[in-house]
Amino acid sequence: MQDIVSKSDLRAELRRRRAAMTPDDRAAAGRSIRDALLSVPEVEMAGTIAAYVSIGTEPDTRGLLFALWKRGAYVILPRVLPDGDLDWASYEGPDSLVEGPRGCLEPSEPPRGPGAVASADVVIVPALATDRTGMRLGRGGGSYDRALARVGPAILTVAPLYDSEVLPTVPAEPHDRRVRAAATPSDGLLRFG
16 A cells, blocks of 8 residues: 555545455454553543544444443543534433434533543544554544644544554645554554654
8 A cells, every 4th residue: 555645545445445344353353442442551540531433344432432431431422513623522321322413423412612622531533544653544524633633742642443554654734633552453552652
């Protein structure tokens, strides 16, 4: 994939690879990522965790969300605003999720505002890939780049990924934000320096 340079080409290739995985392989990867994240010290000690509900072929986060909630962490999830920015509301278990305006599951609790992500001790964000410096390739809407801009420099930001999605490089633009780690099924938490 090193000869693919545009974001759109790389996104398309990564989506094809995810679609080619079997549901069982995706489910096993989601469980491995969940287990790895649950054992990370920052996650174990976090009072508030910002996360997201996985969609389609993304690494599954539903088991992680439930485990964090049952553990007693305060979990906030995004609600997409009309301008593409993210508002945040609390996750109160699987029954608290409703279909949002773009077909994604969102929390039904009252919104806490786009700045609520700044109070999180750990932020888990979707990505299609990262490079070894933490540069994140997202879905292309810029919503999470805006959210990550509100997060302090000492906060663990992590992207759950399949093993083949930590790449040597990803195309980036000035507004793109890095994550501080990726979580993969085989390697667990990979911290970027």
